[in-house]
Amino acid sequence: MPFAITLWIIFGFPLGAAVALVIGWYFLKHPEKFEKWFSMLAWALSNIWEKFDYYATKAEIQGLINSFVSTLEESTTSTFPRISLQWTARGKDELVWEEGRAVLVMRDRGHRSKNLIHAAYLFTSESLLKRSERHLSSTQKVSLDLFSTKLILDKENKGAVEQFIADFINPEVDKNDAVRELLQKFIYIERLGAFFPILIQELTYLGSKVFLARPSNEIIIEVKSLVDFLETFAQRQVGDTKVPDVFVGKYMRCAIRIVASRYVREKGDITSHKIRLNRAVKDNFENLYIIGGSGELNRDFMDDVIEACLEENPQLAKVRDYNFSNHINIDGRTRKVQTYLVHLHNPGAVKYLYEANDLLLTSHD
Amino acid sequence: MKFMDKEYREIRAVHERDLNNVFEKLGIKIQFEKGEFKCKFCKQKITHLNLYSIFPESGNINFVCDVSACVVAFAKYNAEKNRNFRD
Numbered sequence: 001m002p003f004a005i006t007l008w009i010i011f012g013f014p015l016g017a018a019v020a021l022v023i024g025w026y027f028l029k030h031p032e033k034f035e036k037w038f039s040m041l042a043w044a045l046s047n048i049w050e051k052f053d054y055y056a057t058k059a060e061i062q063g064l065i066n067s068f069v070s071t072l073e074e075s076t077t078s079t080f081p082r083i084s085l086q087w088t089a090r091g092k093d094e095l096v097w098e099e100g101r102a103v104l105v106m107r108d109r110g111h112r113s114k115n116l117i118h119a120a121y122l123f124t125s126e127s128l129l130k131r132s133e134r135h136l137s138s139t140q141k142v143s144l145d146l147f148s149t150k151l152i153l154d155k156e157n158k159g160a161v162e163q164f165i166a167d168f169i170n171p172e173v174d175k176n177d178a179v180r181e182l183l184q185k186f187i188y189i190e191r192l193g194a195f196f197p198i199l200i201q202e203l204t205y206l207g208s209k210v211f212l213a214r215p216s217n218e219i220i221i222e223v224k225s226l227v228d229f230l231e232t233f234a235q236r237q238v239g240d241t242k243v244p245d246v247f248v249g250k251y252m253r254c255a256i257r258i259v260a261s262r263y264v265r266e267k268g269d270i271t272s273h274k275i276r277l278n279r280a281v282k283d284n285f286e287n288l289y290i291i292g293g294s295g296e297l298n299r300d301f302m303d304d305v306i307e308a309c310l311e312e313n314p315q316l317a318k319v320r321d322y323n324f325s326n327h328i329n330i331d332g333r334t335r336k337v338q339t340y341l342v343h344l345h346n347p348g349a350v351k352y353l354y355e356a357n358d359l360l361l362t363s364h365d
Numbered sequence: 366m367k368f369m370d371k372e373y374r375e376i377r378a379v380h381e382r383d384l385n386n387v388f389e390k391l392g393i394k395i396q397f398e399k400g401e402f403k404c405k406f407c408k409q410k411i412t413h414l415n416l417y418s419i420f421p422e423s424g425n426i427n428f429v430c431d432v433s434a435c436v437v438a439f440a441k442y443n444a445e446k447n448r449n450f451r452d
Contacts, residue, residue: 053380054380057378057380058378061376079371079372081371081372081373081374082371082372082373082374083373083374083375083376084373084374084375084376085375085376085378086375086376086377086378087378087379087380087383088377088378088379088387089379089383089386089387089390090379090380090383091383091386092386094390095386095387095390095391096377097421098377098421099421099422099423100420100421100422100446101377101420101421102377102418102419102420102429102439102443103377103378103379103387103418103419103420104376104377104378104379104417104418105378105379105381105384105416105417105418105419105431106378106379106380106381107381108380108381108382114431118417118431118436119376119378121436121440122376122440123374123376125440125443125444126374126440126443127374133444133447134444134447138441138444138445141441141444142437142440142441145437145440146437167433168433168436168437171433171434172433172434172437
């Protein structure tokens, strides 16, 4: 027994301290994870002392939304604001009141889903597309807000999705066919895994580029064309080379390149893929999205192609690479696959001042 | 460190149990209890149970009910206001 105690004294304390440090470091790097755990504890404690539900509600909403923002930032190059929920007029506290700023009413523990839905919708409608919202039509904005909120709930609280669809999406779809059509397109785009990584990404870039432009029908039509392009691409059959894989607008220019042919990969010849990428760079495409299967062999092959392209185009920046699950159309059947996406950004092609007939590009594809 | 760069957007919230406190501080508790306030968008009577948001604007206190159409209309209204403000 004394030996066991000696062992505990020698190893137990340092081990405990090391575990506490690792957990502390992890939570410091991922505050939203801490908030999720803290909210569970606070909900349990609120059974004993009701006022703990202030902490529980705040931590739960911040944890879920900020966790989604963290995931979003892994698949895009943009940064999005996180939320900080601040109570006002709590108990005897002063009412903090600002002209034009909404104060959201939060319900008690019996309405946690409703609280999350309201906070998530406020977040998407006021923060997610902050830079580009003034250039979108009302229908585009509402549809993007609804679909983004659904994706937040899908990922963070599936229980709230049904309520959101019944209370928010269905009534909007019933009264506006344009919203219905756009949501249908977003579903296809999301199946490809391109809703946030490409569509929202491009719209965020758009907001940064057209800061001098007045909102106009021209931009609204271009956004519509981008959505149509992505939807058509998302529905393409694997192997169909007739579907356009480049989008050429006045304000947005992006190319999607697929590197997935087994035959070419097994030959080990990167030349044809490299030439196609180089051509897109030469054509001044701002963003190149290279996608292919995430199997080790294909991933290595894609990395070789990209490395060769980066060597020949030093101005190009590899901004993101990651794996994700998506759905593709093989012989008319939808299959779930694992995909690897690399996003290359061509800063030299970005333009900030536009003139009336400013369409620079013609595609060679 | 990267996590220091994160931008936070504040969402102001009031717990339903503090609504009376809010109305008292605004001096509108009696009017509220009499049902004198309507939703800015659908004109439905505002109660403790259907209140989604309160927002001050040009010296007035506006209320939005929790019917989804009004929540969506409120988001559209804010987007439109921002658009005009920036123009």
